[in-house]
Each structure stands twice: as structure tokens, then as C-alpha cells.
Amino acid sequence: MSKYDVFELVTYLRKCPDSFLKPSVFFSKEGIDSIALVCDTYRITGNIFLKRDFNIPADASLKAITDNHWRAIHISAWLLCHSDFRNAPVIEDKLYFFWFEELRNASAYVKFNDWITDDERAEEMVRLLLNCCEIIPNGENYDEAADKLSSINSADRHKVLKESYEAHERIMNIKREMAEKKAREAANTYGRE
């Protein structure tokens, strides 16, 4: 099996167990201890099981993280358990940026369960992670990988969709007003008598 094959990673991500979908302990007493999970993931990827201090946001920043964002982090932790990411110290210092910057931006537009139920969103998470870790997917070159990520980027897509939806809505409103006016004019002629 080739390393960093997008479709292999997407397939793996979509098998994410339900236990990773639970809320964070910050939101539910019975939830996942998110900090512990993040630290464990650092250990797995860096293969440094004795290290205790990891790059974690300050308390104030932790409180600002939404439930949806935490759950996306949990799901990404499952992805990082894939053998391709184990024992890869080079990516350890890239994970902070992935979890707390890129994934935060994307989580504003993606429901946490879409990361595993929607093929395209799953691919987005995989590509986002690979991009943050400066890894080029198997069988692609840098430009192709960048283009593919850009073409499924939720934040970009949201912005474009908003613009095109609003433009469409404006046109439809004008059309609707015109149609209503026409309908009023063609009202039952009996009624006018």
C-alpha cells in the first residue's frame, strides 16, 4: 500500500468509531477528555511516549473552542492513528496549526459528523491535514494537491456560495415580483364586473 494515499486515508477516516464522536469533557461530563486525546495523539505521531508537555492552547483559548470544533479534533485524532502518521516526528509541530487554526476555520462550515459521512468532507480533512503537514499525497504533484484542496475547501466554498446564492436570490425576487404583478393584471375578469 502506498503511503499517504488520499483514498486509503479517506476510507480509514470514514471508519471512525462512534466513541470519537462524543462531545468534549468541556461540554459534557461523560465526554472525551480532549486534552488527553490530543496529547496521546502527539505521542503517537512523534513516538515520544515519555514527553509530558505538548503544544496546547492556553486555558482562555480552550474555552473559546466550540463543541463542533472539539469533535472535529477528536475525529482527526482517529485519522492520525493511521499507520502513515505513526512515528512521524516531522509532523508533530505542524499539528497545532492543523487542529487549532485550519480545523477551526473549517469547522465553522462543516458539521462534525459530515467529516465522516460525506465523502468530500472526509477528503477535505485528509487533504487539510496533509497540507498542514507539508506532505504531498501519493500520485500527485504539489500543484495538483493544492488545487484539489482548494476545490473542496469549505471556507472558500461557503464564501462563493453565499455570493452566488445572494445574487440568485436577488434575481428570483425580481422575477417573482414581476410574475405577481402579471398575475394581478390577469385576475379574473368576472371579478371586475
Added chain:
Amino acid sequence: MHNQSEIEKTLALWKSHWQPAKLEWNPLLRLQEPIWCLSNEEAVKEGLTGSFAMIRLTDHRIVINLEEIVQRGITDYATEVLAHEIGHHIFTPANLYDNAILLNRIRFALPGIEDRAPMVSNLYADFLINDKLQRIHKLRMSEVYQAINSEDTFSEFWTLMMRTYEYLWRLNRGELATNLSFHSKKIDSDASLLASLVRSYSKNWIHGGGRFAVMLYPYLMDDKTFQDSRKKILILLDAEDAGKGAMDIAGMTQLDLEGYDEVIDMRKEALSLKEEEDAKKKKQSLGIEKNRAGGEGPRKGYIGPGNYIDLMKQVNPNADEQRLVNAYYKEIALPHLIDFPVEISENVSLDLPEGLETWDIGDSIEEMDWLQSAILSPTLIPGLTTQKRTFGSDSDNSISKSPLNVYIGIDCSGSMMNPKQNFSWPVLAAAVIGLSALRAGAAVMGCLSGEPGDYLETDGFITDETDLLTTLTSYLGTGYAYGMERLRKPFEEKPNKKSHIVIVTDNDIFSMLDANTGTEQSHWELAEIALKNAGGHGTMVLHSQPDYHKDFVIRLEKMGWKVCYVTNEAELLKFALEFSQQNYAYV
């Protein structure tokens, strides 16, 4: 003209791929072999123009233009093309009814540009079929597009289509949408949504048509852009006219509420996470809102006649407009007709032998007349030389109820709307009465009149439903009222059979009754004589407030006319129902 031997070689190759193409769908599939056209002329004769293949839902055939296929250089994709065409027959649209439903739903989503619906429907079906064939059956559908597309094929619209395939099949940018000059973020976003739609609705495809069309709306709304785009992809439109030559499709007059609910803008859906609260409040008012007034006709449950005609002409471009109008009003009238009359008779005498008929397999063996069969031929061949006797009864029941004929006069003056464009309650009421009378065994005379000006009437009392509906659904729009003079022809003399008279009009009829006739006989007198000679009930249905022109009404009532007031048009149907029940349901 291409080398004939090359075309014939292609024919042999494609014929050998017919069976494998069928196997892609179902080993038990029974479908006639395509009509192979060896030249463009032959293809035109089969109705295939513009594309290299097409389907006909009317006779379940596929037509293939081999000359065009050779010319396009796609001879190597026989299984792909044939399996695609088979997909139209057994997956989507599959049959005329589903085709019409899909078209209707797509039309909802394209307000003002409904003429684009057949093309959109064709492309939507192509997506569903191609995705299945490429991903599940591993056919080379993407290569077919690569072979057909050229730089000139592309427009913003076609780039969206090809980008959608790229998303669906995880191809690199530019593998299908080769003209990069049309690429944009907007197209990428829309293509990504379309790809997820195709996947999501692959099993319930009829429910995705509305969403699909809404996504395409911005790319098709400009006439010139649409025409240009269409011209460039004409070669790929193989199911636009799939229903050409189809007979009437029942059930299409009713408002498809489910279809309305599915006209949803996926852009809005995709945005809804971010603006969830607002979206909940607005309940997805997605650019195209439902008509608050609802539909037309009884319980506002039907689409308008103009819309119906447009839809059915898209289903079958050869459809006759008059036939469609007739079918429209008949379908709405049907639930309101009287039940089929049943005659209860008691046999009071022996059956009398009346004649002979062929005894066929399936008839009871006891019915076989062996003697007559042997006389006809000594060799007994069931269904051919076997005979059975028919019997009649010599009933002595001398009393029988016979329904009176009915004369239906409808005011078709300038105050009336064209029933082909707007729903017409008077026409529906007339259809209910007329069809009920025909069902009960009576004859009907229909007359549209807008006078002074014009009139249109059936050739006396008739029993032909089509002629009657054709008359009733026509339009004059002349004059100011129903012309009383029209009663002269059927009722100046006593007709052979008694008749009811129903005239649907409004207050202007009084001006007509008072009008100078230029003869000694006034219209009042004519109305009285006509009613007397008709011998049945005379009913004047006035769209008017009660007590308006009271003196005139009293004068009519003294003659024997019954005056019914309807204050809104829907009451006309109520009147028609009551009239039909009273006069024809007993038969």
C-alpha cells in the same frame, strides 16, 4: 459521407456489443436491438437529428447513427454508449409518466425559462446513468466525454457539467473540463454540490430534479448564453424528445405539491450550518417560493391549462394543443361525473338465439356450438372455426327511462378568459354536465357564443366526446353576452327528443334579451318558445349577485326558466354537480 465499409465494420462491432451492454444492467433485460442507421439521412428518418444516439420511450427503441459515431471517433465505446442508452430505458427516465413528472418538477425550478426543462432533464438523467456506469460498472464514460469534447464545446455551463463529473469521479482539474479559461471558484462550488446531489439522489432520482435545476438556473437564464451552450452540446442530448408521439399521460393536471417542496436551492442548504438559526426561521425560502394562491380549479389542486399544455408539449413535442386542452378539462371533470348508469332488468322470458360468434380459447367450453362449428369446418381450430351462439332476451318491460338531451350554452364574450391560458370554471362546469349526460346515454349540444360577434356550436346534438370538448374548450372573446339567437336552430321547432337547456352567462344576458332583434320576435319571446319546445328544464346560470335585475329574473321565471345565481366561479362546479345528479344519475 464516410467510407461505407468503415461504417459497416462499426455496425458489426456495435452489434456484437449489444448483449454485453444489456448485461451491464440486467441479464434478464428484454429490449429490442437498436435501430442502426448507416447514414445521417437514415437517422433523420428515424427522428434522430443533432446527436449520434437517442431513445424513444413510446416504442422502447434506441436509435444509433453510425455515420456520426464514425465521424466523432467514438467507435471504440460501443458498450459505453449502448449501456448509457439502455440506462435511459430502464433507470431514468424509464417511462413516459416518470419522464413527465421529472420534467414538471424541473419546470417548477426554472420559472420564466421553463423551455430549458427538457435539456436539463436529459443532462440530469445522464449524470445518474453515467455515474452508475463509471463507478459501479467500471465503464469508460469519462473517455467518451474526452473523445466528444473539444475546446469549442465549452461554455460556462458545460464547464460546470464537466467539473461535476470531475468531482464525481475524482478526476484532476482539466481532465474533462479541458478549457481552463472558464474555470472559476463559483463553478467549483456549484459542481461540488451537484456531484453530491447526483450521489444522494441516485436511488430516488425523481426527488432530485428540482434541486438540480435550481443549481443550473443561473447558468441558463440568459437566452443567448443558453442557446449558445445548447448548440454546443446538442450532440449529447439523446433523451430530450424521448416522449415524442406519446399518447395522453393521465394524472398530470394535479398540482405536484411534493415536487414544489423539493425545489430547494442547495447553495442555501450548504450555507445553513453557518446561519442555522436564520434558516430555521425562514424555513428555506429558497429563491423560488410557492405560489401563495395555490393551484387552479377545484380545491386549488390543479396546474393551470397553459402550464399543462406547455408541459405536455415538452413531453411530446408533436402533441396537439386542442387535444391537450380537452384532456385537461376532462381529467378535472372526471371525479365529478355521475356514476356509470346501471340498468337493472329482470328476465321474464327465455333467451332467444340471435346469432353466432367465434368461440375462442378462454370462453367456457359449454358455450361451444358444436353443430355450427362442424358446419363451418369439419376441422376444429379453436378461435378460428369454433363457433358459439349469442342470445338476446325478449323483455316485456315496456317502461324504460330515457335521459333527456342537454343543450349547453356558454357565454364566451370578452368578459371570459381563454380556457387554454387560464383555468375556466364555466368550461369545467359544462364538461361535467356534458360528460355526465353522455355517460347516461343522452346527446349533447354545446355552443359558445359571444355576441354580437361570433359563435361556435356542435353539429346538433352529438354523442362524440371529443367534438363536444373541442367546442367547449374553444375561445371566441367577442361581443358582450351569450346570443339568445343561438336557441333558434335547435328549438325553433320541437326537436325529436326532449332536451334540457343550460345557459351559463352573466348579467349582460339581460341586455341581450332586451336588444333590438330587427324582427317582430323579441329575444324574450324566443327564450320562451325555445324552452317550451325543448320540453325539459331550462336553467340560466348567472354569475351575479342575487336580486340584481330582479324584474327581469321574475319574467324569466314566469316563462319556466330557473335562474341560478353563482357569486363566485367555484359555485359553477357545485351547480354542475347538482344538475348532473338530478338529471342524469337516476338513469
